[in-house]
Amino acid sequence: MIASAEIKITPTTKSRLSEYDINNVPFGKIFADHMFVAEYENGKWSKCYIQPYQDVPMSYALSALHYGQAIFEGMKAYKSDDGHVSLFRPYENFNRLNKSAIRMAMPEVPEEIFIGGLRELLKLDQGWVPTSDTGSLYIRPFMISTDEAIGVKASDTYKFIIICCPAGKYYAEPVKVLIEHHYFRSVRGGVGYVKAAGNYGRSLYPTKLAQEKGFQQVIWTDSETNKYVEESGTMNLMFVIGDTLLTPALSDTILAGITRDSVLAVARDWGMKVEERKISTEEIMAAHANGTLKEAFGTGTAATIAHIRAIGYEDNLYELPAIEDRKFSPKVDEFLRNLRKGRENDMHHWMLQVC
Numbered sequence: 001m002i003a004s005a006e007i008k009i010t011p012t013t014k015s016r017l018s019e020y021d022i023n024n025v026p027f028g029k030i031f032a033d034h035m036f037v038a039e040y041e042n043g044k045w046s047k048c049y050i051q052p053y054q055d056v057p058m059s060y061a062l063s064a065l066h067y068g069q070a071i072f073e074g075m076k077a078y079k080s081d082d083g084h085v086s087l088f089r090p091y092e093n094f095n096r097l098n099k100s101a102i103r104m105a106m107p108e109v110p111e112e113i114f115i116g117g118l119r120e121l122l123k124l125d126q127g128w129v130p131t132s133d134t135g136s137l138y139i140r141p142f143m144i145s146t147d148e149a150i151g152v153k154a155s156d157t158y159k160f161i162i163i164c165c166p167a168g169k170y171y172a173e174p175v176k177v178l179i180e181h182h183y184f185r186s187v188r189g190g191v192g193y194v195k196a197a198g199n200y201g202r203s204l205y206p207t208k209l210a211q212e213k214g215f216q217q218v219i220w221t222d223s224e225t226n227k228y229v230e231e232s233g234t235m236n237l238m239f240v241i242g243d244t245l246l247t248p249a250l251s252d253t254i255l256a257g258i259t260r261d262s263v264l265a266v267a268r269d270w271g272m273k274v275e276e277r278k279i280s281t282e283e284i285m286a287a288h289a290n291g292t293l294k295e296a297f298g299t300g301t302a303a304t305i306a307h308i309r310a311i312g313y314e315d316n317l318y319e320l321p322a323i324e325d326r327k328f329s330p331k332v333d334e335f336l337r338n339l340r341k342g343r344e345n346d347m348h349h350w351m352l353q354v355c
């Protein structure tokens with residue numbers, strides 16, 4: 001762990017915390033008082049500091065802006081009923097960030113910078129962690145290339161930064177999603193399995209087209225056969241068909257979601273049958289037609305569980321059972337919420353108390 005002495009800390013002289021009701025703010029728009037920064041140059045990480053959250057002067061030649069060497073993570077801190085602040089499975093985010101870094105030819109971030117920097121940041125900004133049942137502090141660690149150069153090559157310099165924002169529910173209501181057949185989120189051999197910024201940029205146009213048709217999100221299918229569902233929007237995708245929990249098997253086109261993994265583990269703990277495999281749109285439509293499609297939902301750090309209320313497929317809309325009639329997803333949602341609040345036995349040791 002990085003000793004706090006190695007991180008130069010400049011605390012804010014004017015906290016903005018009292019300006020907001022942090023239990024009631026829009027997602028991703030209000031930022032906590034401080035940010036953590038680590039700089040990489042000459043082949044090593046150096047200069048770790050925490051400073052008041054602020055804009056920074058930037059060259060318009062910054063390589064991240066032109067060639068997309070930009071990766072990120074999404075994670076959350078929770079305040080338990082007894083006032084402690086804990087992170088949910090932070091080492092999974094740490095490992096995944098470094099997987100993304102390798103794929104994008106960026107340097108890996110050492111544990112003492114990622115976890116150590118985050119610990120120090122949260123000690124300063126613990127007052128920004130919402131106390132409401134559905135609230136959390138959304139944490140955005142990210143890395144960008146910072147060479148000022150227009151030639152296409154991996155940058156020699158990088159910044160790893162952590163910013164935080166109090167957050168409530170990502171989706172206020174269950175969502176309506178459209179199965180997308182023309183545009184693809186990721187391709188074999190591509191970067192779909194990592195959290196590269198470009199994965200999100202390329203999703204925006206098809207999402208906009210779906211939104212113009214009255215849907216909130218799309219369901220992505222595989223680019224090779226166009227037959228199998230992969231993810232929904234920025235989330236992993238799950239179905240309950242009959243008594244089985246189904247989700248697409250991980251591959252190089254699907255992100256290994258931490259919420260995905262947690263939901264599967266809880267389902268297995270509860271004795272539910274779980275299948276990770278290819279799921280075709282035909283299978284989903286057949287299950288809808290014969291009445292065995294009980295639930296569909298997305299999983300992700302920001303959304304946790306986003307219930308899908310209807311699926312659009314080839315100009316038809318397929319309504320799903322009411323949320324009140326769903327047996328698994330509301331229950332697992334509540335279980336994870338309580339676990340994060342310290343009200344459930346943490347049998348998998350997923351929570352890491354930081355202050």
Ligand code: COI
Binds near residue numbers: 302
């Ligand atoms: C997350 O769930 O953390 C995501 O990455 C989704 C989105 C906010 C980009």
